[in-house]
Amino acid sequence: MIPRSKDVAERAGVSRSTVSQILNGHAELFTDETRARVADAVAELGYQPSAAGRTLARGSSDIVIALIPNTTFGSNLQDIYGALTNELAQRGLTLVLRLSQDSAESLDRLAMGLKPRAVITLTAMPEDQKAALATRGIEVIEPDNSSGADVNAQIGELQARYLIDKGYRSLAYAHLHDERNDPFGTPRELMFAQECRSSGLPEPRVLHLGINPESADAALDQLGGRGFAVACYNDDVATALLHAATQRGWKVPDDLALVGMDNTALSRLTTPPLTTVGYDASEVIAASVRSVLSRLDKSDDARTSVDVRVEVIERASA
Amino acid sequence: MIPRSKDVAERAGVSRSTVSQILNGHAELFTDETRARVADAVAELGYQPSAAGRTLARGSSDIVIALIPNTTFGSNLQDIYGALTNELAQRGLTLVLRLSQDSAESLDRLAMGLKPRAVITLTAMPEDQKAALATRGIEVIEPDNSSGADVNAQIGELQARYLIDKGYRSLAYAHLHDERNDPFGTPRELMFAQECRSSGLPEPRVLHLGINPESADAALDQLGGRGFAVACYNDDVATALLHAATQRGWKVPDDLALVGMDNTALSRLTTPPLTTVGYDASEVIAASVRSVLSRLDKSDDARTSVDVRVEVIERASA
DNA sequence: CTGAAAGCGCTTACAG
């Protein structure tokens, strides 16, 4: 039998309101004696308040929904949510994940029904959807674009600077062909291009490819010949290009220089190993968690800046 | 202002019970006229029933919780959950994800509070935790071990058969060193070993490595020399071994034969490309979804067999 | 075919 607050109250010999007060942060109103009795009863019965009852009474639940892009739930993202889950649990909040693929309407239903304390989204949410949630009084925590944009711009800049300093003059930027998997491509490419211009170099070529030999080969065709240095959206893109180049007998980095991004485990295992951009994942995690938390707490300065140090890791592909 | 069933009732000129009945599958009790009026009112107001109210009244919510191992949420798993989300939505159920990393206690709290219709877990759940949920009347849907075991056994067998048929005689099985990421390693290895025995071969060597050059190199040391054929837990493991072998100047497949598993995009991009084990992802997805659904529906024959065709994809590493 | 009423489990003024 599932214990109710009534059961706790009876066992402790107090009223239900007393139980409720003590359990909800107004314990200071009661004597130590009463508090202890309630605490004991809760423990003995294994009482867990019903979320439904509480939500109904309070008008909002203790749930926080995080929308995850169903295309890219890498281990980093996972670690972020893992940390966030724990952090929120300490504040009595429950983080629950939701694949964001599904229709706005479906999210709407979920949000309406669950009355979550907040909805966290990693990618920008359409205005109308945000409005819908706002109407229902649900807070939406969006990515901190100010700093998010910064990080991506930083990455583009870093890749460009590295390549230019190395003496490369014919540059290109390689996107992932599938746009859903290339959410940060544009800001990175833009900054990459700008860095080229400010160094007096021509506009970089822009490539789009999938993670397969054919597509990578076609991308190489588009380049028109050897001697390019290309900054890649991620290490997988770099690996695909590396493979296509090797097939053609091009030497990397002499005929084609490659700088990846993410510093994946596999990036050390190509031949030659990839020069890439890395960052301290735990730092990113901590920063992201801090950012979400500060917004949830409505602390005045919501803009905890997510300051991520990003650096190129030189190996042998550029 | 958020519309309530009361608002709908007033607008439609009926009682709240009528609204509720019509919305909950007893529409046939009412005249077309009444139904239409209610439907209109719902649409005009944008009414969404409150999950809290409904849960309280019914004793169980429309939520299904899926526990995800926080270590391995690959794109396959993601697709499965994506499909499941949609499928469940059509039945009025909402799938919500939960990182399973956190304490049993925390899940307990969530389950207690949310009163989900079911909890889906991919890995076997500890008995006591299962018991706890059962006590609360929450159904636990565990992996269908009968067929799950089959598939993994199949994979081990397939890798062994392929290698043996190719003429290799010195076999080894390579696990991922981190056990959390190697959930299916044991059944696969077991079947792999059995297949060796039944072909009159010696017991296969067993390797454990991480996805990095040092670890892969050490694994090669353990092998003691050239001439082995190793079945890998996944393509990443195969890639690591391939890299270490290449570094030593070993030829693949002559000095070291490798068969991976998963047929990842990257497995086509190594040099040489990996021979691996592939399967039709959409088939797996469909089967998994069917399996969960049938258990949810309590349909008699809960054991919809997950029949996945798995096959080796021959490329150049073995 | 439809409505009044009770009840789900909790919280929160309010009164004492």
Added chain:
DNA sequence: CTGAAAGCGCTTACAG
């Protein structure tokens, strides 16, 4: 310092 009562939004016998 503590309890009786109302109310959160819904569903479901039950009576008509």
